[in-house]
Amino acid sequence: MFEKILIANRGEIACRVIRTARRLGIRTVAVYSEADADAQHVRLADEAWAIGGPRPADSYLRGDAILDAARRSGAQAIHPGYGFLSENADFADAVEAAGLVFIGPKAASMRKMGSKAGAKELMQAAGVPVVPGYTGEDQSADVLAREAERIGFPLMIKAAHGGGGKGMRIVRNAAEFLPNLESCQREARNAFGRDRVLLERYIEQPRHIEIQVFGDSRGNAIHLFERECSAQRRYQKVLEESPSPFLTPELRTAMGTAAVQAALAIDYANAGTVEFIVAPDGAFYFMEINTRLQVEHPVTELVTGLDLVEWQLRIASGEPLPLAQDEITQHGHAIEVRLYAEDPDAGFLPGSGRLQRLRLPSPSAHVRIDSGVIEGDTVTIFYDPMIAKLIVHDTDRPRALARLREALAGCEVEGPKSNIAFLERLARHPAVVGGSIDTGYLDRHLDEFVGNDTDDDAGDAIVAASVVALLQDEAEMRKLAASSGDPYSPWADASGWRLGHAGQRRLVLREGDLRYTVVAHGVGGDYRIDLDGRSIEVRGARLDGDASNDGWLSARLDDRSQRYRVDADRHRVLLHDGERRRRYARVPAYEPESASAAGGGDRVAAPMPGRIVLIKIALGDVVSQGQELLVMEAMKMELALKAPRDGVIAELRAVAGDFVEADTALVLLET
Known part of the structure; x- marks a missing residue:
């Protein structure tokens, strides 16, 4: 086993890895950006090294700086966490070339899964069910439009090198195809540096069910059962649970077998997740393999009683799989939700700022908190705005849901806005309680989860x-x-x-x-x-x-x-x-009621710090209320800024590529 490891990540996942390493007697090295000098993962690690500026490109995505910190600290291995460089095959190669161990799969396995198109072709050859579609290299608009007609509508456009819901669009007719293709390619290019896409038939009202797999260097692979991740908003998971309320024992066995088959097809070692899309009739199709630990891995840990980070460390150090397939069992039911600094009533706009108050339920046998911040810390504009993961466990699903509702009631955030009220509605909604939710349900019924309640109390x-x-x-x-x-x-x-x-x-x-x-x-x-x-x-x-x-x-x-x-x-x-x-x-009883801000309908301002990626209007243009004027990128997503009323463009104060601060006036309409 290793004596010292470096964690090439930040926030809650870095803190999570540190906890297991400390229990195993392994010393930990953290890395941090200028924005994270006082972060919790820095304080928890045995030592920490600065690696650059606040932007990810200047710090957590700098493989050279991370490797330098590993060499100078004497670390023997690097745990990438998730996000950042966790699925970067070139970084994995560089780690090994430096004489260190990458705590994850081999670069060759990553490269096989790095392209959704290539992964789909490989899985099809290995006998794993895949969704009909187009994965070709010819990316001309004419060819893609022709293939879309062949596949039929509705279909999905997906960034071939993407993940996390970025670069994905559902298209329901031919007229919508080209505008969505251009938007998807632009988002993929900004997020991943490559704009190649693939096309897939869109399965109506599907479920998203993933299987946790592990492989070792001896050619063995097993699965640790499933996680139901169908509660999603714009392809972002908001509630995960295990076991799935949808799967029968027979379907669970079939999907587990297919997931292991997929892992063996790419000689997979360490932790990975095979993701499937499941039709209402139970037919399932391969989506992708995430070659890393998943954000939602705690639900698997709670129902299996296993520490997946410990498994990662043992396998990376050369040990075989700790257990055989028939030795792994499920116990009870676990559910995870993610507490974010965001405003659900404003389109889930990510937030930032100092956590003036942060109250979370006390950890217990039924409640687990994974967090990378404490009260007084700052949620910055540079990284994902997650505050904490709240995971509950009990003997069955109704009891687990009751635990979740109780735990959420004990949460409080002051400073940036949070999604606590949204999560509470989610945990009580009939579609969630009944286990009947599909991946598009939240987007179709969002008004049932956000907005003001009207009640008699x-x-x-x-x-x-x-x-x-x-x-x-x-x-x-x-x-x-x-x-x-x-x-x-x-x-x-x-x-x-x-x-x-x-x-x-x-x-x-x-x-x-x-x-x-x-x-x-x-x-x-x-x-x-x-x-x-x-x-x-x-x-x-x-x-x-x-x-x-x-x-x-x-x-x-x-x-x-x-x-x-x-x-x-x-x-x-x-x-x-x-x-x-x-x-x-x-x-104060003497304070007068606030007057409405004057002139608010004459300006379009940046709702948060970000970068302008597209301007769709020019000076003098006549625009109508709700018309899209600009597109900006912030907090890893694109935001469309629209006209507040009918009018004429009087001033345009930004150009594509500008980085703007929150509340900066970008467009002025004639008064």
Whole structure:
């Protein structure tokens, strides 16, 4: 076994590898960019080396800098994690040429899978089922359009050298083909440096099921069962689970056998994932092999009881597979979701900024947290905005879903916006609970997962938030009085008489754009709350635990007892009733309501830092509301910026290739 390894990655996967290495007594070396000098993976490793600037191209994609750090630190092997250089065959070759061990498959195996077109042809020759399509080298628009007609619509255009949902388009008729082809090629060229595409027949309402495989240097290969990854948005996985609620024992065996067959066809060693698309009738087709550890590998670890990183290290050091196929079993059910800094209500726009507050559930036998950040860290614009992976496990799927909902209720993020509320809706949605979701379901029904809820309990929630604020104010006044020279002063009574009012308090709470004014009478948990012409009697209100960190409010509102999870301070109140969360800002009672920003419809601004890749208009052009004006690339995806209204282009303040900061005005319309 190795004595020291270098981890050529960052964030949660680097922290994850460090944990296993430390348990095995292996020293770890981290690498970091200028943006990551204070990151958690740097702090957790035994030593860390700087490798360049904040952009990935200047640091984590610099194989020469990483190899130099490995040589200088005395590392014997390099673990690539996932992303960055993990599937770069040239880097794997360079690692071996430097006399080090690459903790992953051989470069030759990677090259066989590096092209989706070549991989598909190889799998077809090996007898693995593949989707009908076109994988040829002739990439002229005429040939591709002709092949599209032959395959038939709907079909999918896919970047041949891509991954992660980049460079993929669904085309449903011939008229849509060429515009989608151009967009797909452009995105592939920007993301992967190559714009070759392949065409595939599109399977309607498919499932995405992947099989975890392992091979060793002795020519053996096995599978560690499946992961269901059908809950996706724009080809990005948002919920993964094992076992799949769709597979029968017979289909599970057939897919596992095909996955092992695929691994043997390319002499695969170490961890890999064979991904299949599965039709509603159970027919399955090879998609690709990811020649690395997957983001969702923890669900496999929880249902098998195995440490996949340990397996990687053992196989890379020359050991055989630790177990035979018949020694691997599944136990219970595991589910993973990814907590991101993003705004689902704004098209899942990635976010950045300091994590002013980060509260995650405590790890237990049923809850696992894989994260690369803690409270106070910054989610930067340069890398994936994932905050943490939340993985739950229990004896069966209904119990695992219940664990997931409970764990999500215990999460809180302040600073950048997050997708917590989206994940909570996902975990309760009938299509997810019933196990019937397909890969396109979220995109077809996105309005069921984002936006504002309308419910009959909104008024009760406002009252409950007001009660939390009242109880906190009273506790603060008692605390101040106790530390003063006159702890029994009447000024310490929050409900006492004041000049101008008789024992009443006025609170203003804001939820999004809505503003609520509450007048409260009473003290000590017994109140009359006046809200919007309605009076609510509150009795027996009590805060249990620490209201600023996973406390609980219990109270009787009129004739009904309610209980809420609470996270609050003098600036805001967060309530969770077990099904949904509500966030209220405490506004000074004298603060006027904000006026709407003037002129907001005359400018198109960058929603976040990024690079302009395409400009579709010119000065003087007449445009209509919703028309696409520019395309920018940010956070590893393309964003279309559209006209806010009908008008004429008065100013154009960017050119293709410009890097722009957030809120930079890019286009102005004539007023």
